[in-house]
Structures are given as C-alpha cells and as structure tokens.
Amino acid sequence: MATEIREAEQNASVSDSDSGQSDFIETNEIPGKSSNTLLVANDSFEDLSYAELNNTIVASPMGTINSLVKKKAKRSLSLPEREHVEDTVSESEVDDSEVETSEICDDSQVDMIEARVTELSLQETTSQTADAQIPHLMTNTDTDYVNSPEWKRQKKHIFILSESGKPIYSRHGNEDKLVTIMGVMQALVSFVADSNKDTLRSIVAGDHKFVFMTRDHLTFVGVTRGKESTQQMFLQLTYMYNQVISILTHSTLTRIFKQHRNYDLRRPLSGAEKFFDNLLNLMDVEPGLLLTSVRCLPLDSNVRDIVSQTIAQHAKVKDLVFALIIAQNQLVAVVRMKKYYLHPMDLHLILNLINASESFKAAESWTPICLPKFDAAGFLQAHVSYLDEECQTCLLLLSVDIEAFYTLSECKAKIQERLIKYNALAAINNSLKRNSYSIQQCSISDLRHFLYKSRSTAQYTSPELEAPYNTKEEKERLFGLYYYLHDRIHTSGRTLKILFHVGAYETLLGWVTTGFELYAVFGPLVTKMSAIHAVNKLLRWIKKEEDRLFILSSVTF
Amino acid sequence: MNDLNMKSLEAKVVVLGSQGVGKTSVVIRYVGGMFSKAVSPTIGASFFTYKLTLEQYRVKLQVWDTAGQERFRSMAPMYYRKANAAMLVYDITSLESFYDIKDWVKELKKNVDTPIVLCLLGNKSDLDSGRKVSKEDAAEYASSINALFYETSALKNTGIEDAFLQVSKQLIHLYETVPNSGMGSLISQQPPDMFAGSQALKLPDRQEPGQQQTSESNCAC
Ligand SMILES: Nc1nc2c(ncn2[C@@H]2O[C@H](COP(=O)(O)OP(=O)(O)O)[C@@H](O)[C@H]2O)c(=O)[nH]1
Numbered sequence A: 001m002a003t004e005i006r007e008a009e010q011n012a013s014v015s016d017s018d019s020g021q022s023d024f025i026e027t028n029e030i031p032g033k034s035s036n037t038l039l040v041a042n043d044s045f046e047d048l049s050y051a052e053l054n055n056t057i058v059a060s061p062m063g064t065i066n067s068l069v070k071k072k073a074k075r076s077l078s079l080p081e082r083e084h085v086e087d088t089v090s091e092s093e094v095d096d097s098e099v100e101t102s103e104i105c106d107d108s109q110v111d112m113i114e115a116r117v118t119e120l121s122l123q124e125t126t127s128q129t130a131d132a133q134i135p136h137l138m139t140n141t142d143t144d145y146v147n148s149p150e151w152k153r154q155k156k157h158i159f160i161l162s163e164s165g166k167p168i169y170s171r172h173g174n175e176d177k178l179v180t181i182m183g184v185m186q187a188l189v190s191f192v193a194d195s196n197k198d199t200l201r202s203i204v205a206g207d208h209k210f211v212f213m214t215r216d217h218l219t220f221v222g223v224t225r226g227k228e229s230t231q232q233m234f235l236q237l238t239y240m241y242n243q244v245i246s247i248l249t250h251s252t253l254t255r256i257f258k259q260h261r262n263y264d265l266r267r268p269l270s271g272a273e274k275f276f277d278n279l280l281n282l283m284d285v286e287p288g289l290l291l292t293s294v295r296c297l298p299l300d301s302n303v304r305d306i307v308s309q310t311i312a313q314h315a316k317v318k319d320l321v322f323a324l325i326i327a328q329n330q331l332v333a334v335v336r337m338k339k340y341y342l343h344p345m346d347l348h349l350i351l352n353l354i355n356a357s358e359s360f361k362a363a364e365s366w367t368p369i370c371l372p373k374f375d376a377a378g379f380l381q382a383h384v385s386y387l388d389e390e391c392q393t394c395l396l397l398l399s400v401d402i403e404a405f406y407t408l409s410e411c412k413a414k415i416q417e418r419l420i421k422y423n424a425l426a427a428i429n430n431s432l433k434r435n436s437y438s439i440q441q442c443s444i445s446d447l448r449h450f451l452y453k454s455r456s457t458a459q460y461t462s463p464e465l466e467a468p469y470n471t472k473e474e475k476e477r478l479f480g481l482y483y484y485l486h487d488r489i490h491t492s493g494r495t496l497k498i499l500f501h502v503g504a505y506e507t508l509l510g511w512v513t514t515g516f517e518l519y520a521v522f523g524p525l526v527t528k529m530s531a532i533h534a535v536n537k538l539l540r541w542i543k544k545e546e547d548r549l550f551i552l553s554s555v556t557f
Numbered sequence B: 001m002n003d004l005n006m007k008s009l010e011a012k013v014v015v016l017g018s019q020g021v022g023k024t025s026v027v028i029r030y031v032g033g034m035f036s037k038a039v040s041p042t043i044g045a046s047f048f049t050y051k052l053t054l055e056q057y058r059v060k061l062q063v064w065d066t067a068g069q070e071r072f073r074s075m076a077p078m079y080y081r082k083a084n085a086a087m088l089v090y091d092i093t094s095l096e097s098f099y100d101i102k103d104w105v106k107e108l109k110k111n112v113d114t115p116i117v118l119c120l121l122g123n124k125s126d127l128d129s130g131r132k133v134s135k136e137d138a139a140e141y142a143s144s145i146n147a148l149f150y151e152t153s154a155l156k157n158t159g160i161e162d163a164f165l166q167v168s169k170q171l172i173h174l175y176e177t178v179p180n181s182g183m184g185s186l187i188s189q190q191p192p193d194m195f196a197g198s199q200a201l202k203l204p205d206r207q208e209p210g211q212q213q214t215s216e217s218n219c220a221c
C-alpha cells in the first residue's frame, strides 16, 4: 500500500453528473478515426501507473535499434565486396545465421560514451577541481533567490535528484543552492522505502501537492499549487524521465550508477537544462502532452499526400526509420519504416528538441537522440534541417546508421527542391500564417473552446485560443479547467464517460468513448441537453474537416 | 583563367575545442559573414560548406562544427577521423580552454595516423584586457605540434579569413604531395544516384570506417 497523505477534497460548489455511454452519440462515425496506424495509440493515461516502474526496460541486445542494426549487418554480408564483409564482421561469425556484430554503430557509440563516463568519474574522484568545470555561475543572487518569497511562490517546482540525494536539476533556481531541500526529499523517499517497504507517492500539504517518482536511481519530485492531479503530475515527471533517457539512453544511465552511485549526473547532462525547462514550459501550453497525442498542422489532404509521397520517394534509403516534417510544434507529415511506429511521447521529445534549440537554424545538423518508447537502449541519429528561409518548417530524418549524414543530406536537398516545386512549402507556410482555426468556424453558439482527441490515431485538434482566453492568466485558468476535467474523467475511481460540470465562469463537458476524448468549454448558462446537442454538432463539424485536421493515412518507405 | 584548367578539391575540416570558445561563431563568420551575440550552443554537430578558388583549384570545404558539451564528446572521433584538417579553437581569456587543446592534440595523435592539417585558433582576441593565454606561448605550442596559428575574433572579423585561406593552401599542398590523402576531386566524382545503394553515394572519406576498426584492433593486440 502506498503512503498517501491527503486533505479532504472540497467539492461543495461542484455539481456534477455522469451518465452511461453512447445514449448521446448521434453520429456513428468517429471523426478523425483511422485504422492506418501512424503513431502508437494503444496506451492511455490510465495505463500509466506505479506498477510500470518495476518493469525494467528491455535490455539492450533485444532493443529495436540493435535488431535494425543487425539487419544492416546481415545485408552487408550479402554485398559482393568481400573486403567490406571482413571489415564489419569477424570471419568466425560469418557462418552463424544470427550474426553477432561487435562493431555495430550504436554499441560502439555506447561503449565510447561508457569509456568517457568512466574516465570522467575517475577524474571526479581524483581531482578536486573537477566540479569547477561545470558551467554554473554561482552568485549571491542565486542563494538569495532560492530563499526568496518569489521562489516559494512559483506555481510549480520540478526537481531531479540522484539516489544519494545529489541535486541534478531544478526548474527554478540553481540546483546547487537546493542541496538541503533535495536531501530532505531524498530522506523522505528513503524513509518510506526502508521502514515501510513502501513507495512514497504524494503528500498534500495546504495548497501544495508533492508528487514523487523514483526510477533508475533517480528521484523526480513535482511540487504544484496548480490544478494538476497526482496522476497528471506523475505523467509530467514521466516526461522528465523520458527526457533524461533521450539524452543519455537507459543503458548508459543504469551503467553510470552501477559503477558510481555518487556520480554527478549534471556532467553528462550539462547543456541539456534548457531541454528540461522547455519541456516543462510546453506542458503548460501544449495539451498534447497531457493527452499523449499530437496536433497536426491543418493542411489540404492532397497537399499532405504530396509531402508524404515526396519524402517516401526521395528518402528511400536503408536504415532510415522515420522521416518527419514539423512546423511550430505541429506535425505536417510522417513517413516510417514498415513495422515501426512513432510513439506520441517520443514525438513530444522530438518537438521539444526542435523547439528548444536555435542552433538547428544555422546549418544542417547531425545529432544522437534516444526515443525511450521506441528503444530506450540506444540512439537514433537525427539529420535536422529547416526547409524554408524563415526556419519554420523542419525536416527530421532519423536513422540507425551513424554514417548516413551525407546520404541524408542529399535526400534533404531533393525533398526540399520538390516541395518548393510543388508549392507544398508555400502551402505549409500559408497554413502557419492562418493560425489553425477559430472556434467561430464551427458555428456552435456558446462553445468557447475544446480539445478533441482521436484515440485510434493519437492525434488531437483544438481551435485557437481567443478571447476571453487570450491573456496569460486566462490561458492558465483554461488549462486548469482542462486538467480538472481530464482528471475527473480519468482518475475518479470509476471511469466516467460523460461529465457535465457547472463552474463559476463556464460549464464543462467531458466525454470519453473508445474512439475519442472530447473536452469542451461552454459559457456558464448552457444546459446539459443543449451542451450534448452542441457537441454532437461539433463532432459532425470535425468529421467534415477531418481530412484537413488529421493525418489519416500512413505512408511507409 | 580558363575554366578547363581549374582543378577541383573537396576537403573535410573539423572544428574542435571546449564549449563556448567561439567555434560556431568563427564558422558562421567565415561561411555566413555574420556575428551574433546570441549564438545558441551547438547540438550534436553542424555541417557547413564553403567554396573558394585558390591556385588553380576550386576548393570546397566541408566544415564540421562540433558541440563542446560533455555528452557529445564521444561523437568527436566520428568527425576527426575523416577530416583532412582540424581547427583547434581556444578562448584567449580562458587558460582552461587552452589546456583542453592539448588533450585534443593528444587524442588526435593517438587516433589519427594519416596526414592532417592542424590550425590553432586563439579566438576572442578582441577581449585583450582579459587575456590569459599569451600569444607567444600559443605560437610556441603551435609550432611544437606543427600547426598553423592565428589569433582571431569572430566579433571583429579578424584572422579568420587568413586562417581558412592558409589551411586551404596546405590542403592543396597535401593533396598534391600525398597521393592517398583521401581528399576528393570533384571532377572524378560519380554523379550520385539515389537508387544505387548507399555505398555509391558516400563522399570520399579519408578512411573507410571498416579499415579504421581493423587498424584499431591491430593496435590493441
Ligand atoms: N567577444 C567575443 N565573443 C565571442 C567571440 N566569438 C564568440 N563569442 C561569444 O562566445 C560565446 C560562445 O560562442 P559559440 O560560437 O557558441 O561557441 P562554441 O560553443 O565554441 O561554438 C557566444 O556568446 C559568442 O557571442 C569573439 O570573437 N569575441
């Protein structure tokens, strides 16, 4: 049993009613539904549980990347050039059908990293000055800041610390100045673990909620005064964990701590702080993370087809697993290797990478990235480039071949040339300028805003944020409403299908079926029946627009 | 000069050095002719190309600007092993960054056994008041490792043009004197064919990755 200290919930002012499913569906076609899998869509918010933490991630030799690299090695065996064969695989192994390659790229890379990490930790234990290399400027203002009321007033804090209580990351303030508070947090976690053989999940104290997650020798702590539930905070911490894995890989992370329990993880993570910061900022403005789904850039389906087909045709190269175009955090197109799918949580890490690094705008880049849902054990290599002068439309080519840069660079040039020729880049730019769509276009009176997720495709759509939700405070409040509605529907013990909630300033309707999740925000005076009528009208509107709002086909190389 | 008399040369240049010394700024100044105070830290490695005409050669430089961050350190061999020239950049206001160059040189000596043009760059020469590395020390060190040496400023645009020009001259010299320098000649290059398999597309590398592996394992024995 988990330790959970909770204060009584105050829900007196809330009038809710929930009902069974399907009595209300007037349409039998689910908008945005598709059986062509593009993104992994099979795990839901409810599946995210503490139990999952005990399942160790698949060990490296079984990983997806490894099996792809093995395939590559096999392929090279069948090449006519003998020399090449001998170079890649030692002769004794050639006879075996299941070729064990020791020089494959991801392994050798991991080994290099490992060697490097070992080297570093030795440096750390032998040299006193090692710490000085970490580029953190410590000033008095840092110390003052973490003791200031301003620091304490921050709406949300996220901390990452090592098992031994070493600070690794803090959302606000320099983690170096938080040694004491992080020590206390680790002591709490350890105390519950040691004395009760139990796991500390959350503490509610006043209007603050503390959520804890321990995973692979790391402790993630979230502290919030916001509307997020424990489960939702847990999801946010999971994204943070995934971000760590994305930078280091799971294999390297576990190896590091196996060798040196006291290792200062800030060293290999140095320079990556902005990815954590940016990811947390994204969570406050991008509902896709909460819904584990992505938003597509609205685009005529024939334009989108041209884009996908162009990529599929001109990036037909071995070992390329995914090719995708993204623009302003929205998905334009994905082309994938047969049998392999992109997970929305991984896609959010990719969006975060692009979103947080200006450096890609200067030149074509080549960088390792681990996608934990795809394969936590190894890196994919990403060729990153922008296709337009304004640096808004970004092409990513993800390969298992560490040597593929020049090949992919040529693919990029061809794709870019064709997309310009077919006016597809211009179409993408136009869509970006048009700002998605206004709620007015749905012409449903009293409907102010909504989030609609198609579960089968793991994609969602929602209109622009317009008045009254155009100020920072109101946006934040709207997000709070969605967090509340999402939580009530998903984690209230019984799974609600429809939830009607009359609040002070607006009325909320949440509706979850096997095909979709809909969260709608109405004016305060709407009745339950007219709200249900309105969402049915909305579903019909989304259905009509689905070709533009969702990617319903799945293109492979 | 008659176009027909022109020869072509393609060479890979890797830029190495600690984080923040100005590697990206130097490359962007040279290739793009600009300087930005708010340049963002390099992720992985960035690829630039630059074309120049020099001594009957059309030279195409493929410049790899590497990231100085710890987590990308293990990627460096991938770039320097194939490079024909290495620009080693330190910051004249940071002694630490100068010492790091010595580590890089050690690493290159250990892992690269084919000819490579070395060029030491002391960047941020505009910050002379905060200088920690004397020009004399750096020049002496450069000659001890047989490297070219320039003090540069990406901000003031000094020294960078000269440095790349001299490096290019040495590359041409290398190309003409060392038959297997691994540098590509653009003329003899096959037209790339998308569907001929990845082998045909690869630009000439100084070493094939496979050979590298075997030579390494030989050393270990
Ligand atoms: N004063 C001065 N600053 C420079 C110069 N070159 C780079 N910088 C600054 O040094 C910082 C790091 O530069 P960057 O190019 O990212 O370094 P890199 O990490 O080696 O690529 C940036 O703030 C630059 O503006 C220079 O020549 N003079």
Ligand SMILES: [Mg+2]
Residues within 6 Å of the ligand: B023, B024, B025, B040, B041, B042, B065, B066, B067, B068
């Ligand atoms: Mg840089």
